[in-house]
Amino acid sequence: MGVSEKSYMMRTVASRGSLVQQLLQVLLFCSLVALLLQQVAAQGSWKVIVENAGIASMHTAITHYNTAVLLDRTDIGPSQLPLPNGVCRNDPDDESSKHDCTAHSALLDLATNTIRPLFVQTDTWCSSGQFRADGTLVQTGGDNDGLSKIRTFAPCPGDGDCNWVETNVPLQNGRWYASNAQLPDGTQIVVGGRGIATLEYVPPNGRGTTYIPLIANANDAQNDNLYPYVHLLPNNQIFIFANQDSLLYDWQTNKVAKNLPVLPGGPRNYPSAGSSALLPLSGFNGWADVEILICGGATYGAFLNPGAALPATQSCGRIAPLSANPGWALENMPLRRNMGELLLLPDRNVFIVNGAANGAQGWGNAQNPVLTPVLYNPNGAPGTRFQTLTATDIPRVYHSTANVLPDGRILIAGSNTHQFYTLTGYLPTELRIEAHTPYYIGAGARPVIANAPGELAYGARFTATVDNGNAKFIDLNLLSAPYSTHSFSQGQRLLQLATSAPAAVGGGSYTVTATAPPTSVIAPSAYYMLFAVSDGFPSVAQWVHIG
Template sequence: MGVSRRNYILMMGSSKRRSCCSSSRSSSWLVMLVLQLLVLMFQLVAFMGLHQGVEAQGSWEIVQNNAGIASMHTAVTNYGTVVLLDRTDIGPSQLPLPDGVCRNDANDESSTVDCTAHSAIFDPVSGTIRPLFIQTDTWCSSGQFDADGTLVQTGGDNDGFSKIRTFSPCAADGDCNWVETTTPLQNGRWYATNQRLPDGTQVVVGGRSTSTLEYVPANGAPVFLDLISNANDAQNDNLYPYVHLLPNNQLFIFANRDSILFDWTTNSVVGNLPTIPGEPRNYPSAGSSAMLPLSGFNGWTDPEILVCGGSTYGAFLNVAAELPASISCGRIAPLSATPAWAMEDMPLRRNMGDMVLLPDRTVLILNGAANGAQGWGNAQNPVLTPVLYTSTAAVGTRFQSLTATQIPRVYHSTANLLPDGRVLVAGSNTHQFYTLTGDLPTELRIEAFSPPYLSGNQPSINNPPSTFPYGSTYDFSISGGNPDLIEINMLSAPYTTHSFSQGQRLLQLQTTVPVEDFFGAYTVTATAPPSAVIAPSAYYMLFAVSQGIPSQASWVQVGNN
């Protein structure tokens, strides 16, 4: 690569012996040397570019080698801490409760006296874990944050079937803990989905052998939905239905391969949407879904829903772990005059994948397996490679494969966006009890994935607001990044379980042209969402994004509280 030391000496020696020769020969030698140096520079630039290309695929790090529990349900609080939650009827975990604290439960199917934790609060910055006490079984339950940041958690199995629990977050070194309320659900729910509504309540949809939806706090009797009935589905591929609040105040509800528009103010189905082609998409076939980002620049209209992955029918019913997972994604605009599914293929087959909306308005899809379905021992061939989906790119160019992890994450794994732009990945337990050996052991390690955008120069918000009333404007002072390519984006903190992030939402705020100040920073005026229909009142992570590179998020409470 370039001129060797020996050749350089020979060239110099040759030039000295021929110093009497013509100046044209000397010029030729100089030209050759310059060309060699140019080659060296070109090769160096090419090498640096290749190296940057490798870094640009993202990176993984283990942030906790032993969390003590395999998190089946995960949620990020407005303190930046992370709630980890597993089932209780699983026998002892690897995380002890404080001395003298034990769970006594005569109904427990495994340990009537259990002195280990099945929930914890985790600090992703320091890596510290504090055990939390929870009494009733949260196996395959559901949840969502309220406007004040309280996590409301509903249902489960056994003695948790009709239970409502709350968790008011605190810092990692605080003393917050779970509270078991005395008001039960009207219908017991196992494998249900929660969605926060504009009026401050939560709708809880479906569950195994539960073909209704209800509201928490209760608001009338439960409402029957044929969409989530088990009558026509022996495999019950309608569990953990995908529920999204649309900007026209209707709910998009998807189960198995069908979906409806539901008016929660009148408790009525107002539209039936086309059947998505391909395989079953909900638990236990286990695809995933996200509503693509909404934008203030188009008046918060034209929502689109993305559904990816799933399993061949029968993979769960017949415990046929060799059957292939789905490779397809469907995308639909449910409020268009003629809604239809636009189909495209992922780079890899995947079930049990988790979709995470990223602050640059892309969708990260990670975790899962290429064969089988959800359930104990029902999956094979873990998919280690995440993919990035860019909804604004042309068809055929929307997917990008990223750096693979070394840790399989299959049944009962989760993925959640952190305020620093990383994605926290936890859990994976394909066994009835904790099994720490074998090909797919119970996974107690917690990882963080740094998406490609974290390799760039991050902007920063100098004056983050703490509250953001509906329809108000705010002047953000931003340092770093490119002022000509700046966005202000808000993301909710969902409750993630079983390949679906309940309540996940990304809002691109309408902004003005940046104005530079005397100190090198610049001001961008952003307008808050107009109402709770667009942004149900809650804490959101607020990012400044420059050329696709996000700042550290600030927590902002959106609404008129």
């Protein structure tokens, strides 16, 4: 072989080696891109589902007809959603529009993303609410002519004609910025409000109203005791938190059962606006592990000095209120945040969304919106519990809401940091509604609830059939439908049912036997979303009624 032939062969081998190397580089690049796309998908995605709802919802609740009730103030002037057929609201007490032919409430059909205007007469500004056992939304208080009002909304399908009803039975104390919780006896406890340091029951149960020193003592120049955090605990006591203080309240005797330690880190309630959640309860341990999580808030003085842009709080506090010596364990979120909302997800993680990094609640008092949601794993080791997720590009600050949907997505609505609708400028009034698709949708085969009872009796065993499940373990989790307003989901609770090991029935289907919650103390009678969770992936929920 001559020199030229050897040279040619060497060049050919080198060329082939180069091609192989290039091919490997391309394959490596494609693998990295695929991995990156998987990571991005795992962090979730955002989509606007309604370009203009006509109102900015400051109160939102999901009904068992798969509709969302949207509710704003009535004294905000005309909305962008006309009432039908020439219907108008005439209110001589309204501070903005005595004659108003636009809607201030609406019903969103989650199947079609269509909006139907609803009629509400009295002012619902900064009111409170909760679903009762039959699925009717009870809505309490507000401002001006709505201060002592009790309203009801009996839901219907999206194409129905259900609407608000203003009852003739008033609250015993007028309430503005109060919080509600459903009780085991079917009544609701309504706690606090501006200038009101009492609690009462709706409908009245003979216990009257009770003065709560904690609510009064939490008053400061900012009134950081508004929208107190209220949770029904498995021992049938009520956890109440305002400003930095909390207690256990025995609603059956109308007495304070125990005062709890102060949570460090500044005020946590309106207008400083952190958020709170009762962490998931489990039937596997007899509902015994009870913990409260409170995250975020504002630096004291942020509400009084809106131009100062004081930084939001970064810490979360976690407490086991029923332990012998309860104390707060502190941990920092990845981002400072006030006006965020803590949502319990079907897989028992916590989703933290909305809010701002500076300022406080109130008109024109929010700066630097936090666009990045955060995932919190309650079962993770301290220091490993938080994960940042995909950011939205729509700021959601004062008067925004967040709700978990039956398909596992997160519905985000509202945001209005102005006295009236202001559609231009910094942080304009937000009329768009968007949905966040979490990390657990589209990342794998979701289980399907093929069969489950629609009615559950307390303590009864029942069987559910689940397709696409895992042969080793399938969770059945019940999630309530809370009332979202002012960074707090009133009535939110998630219950992990005690279940048997899955039994294969063929064709990729499994049966799971579960035990329903034992009493209305664990699960107040209501409609709940039943999720099957397998390998971390939740099904679309089936609505079930308990009680």
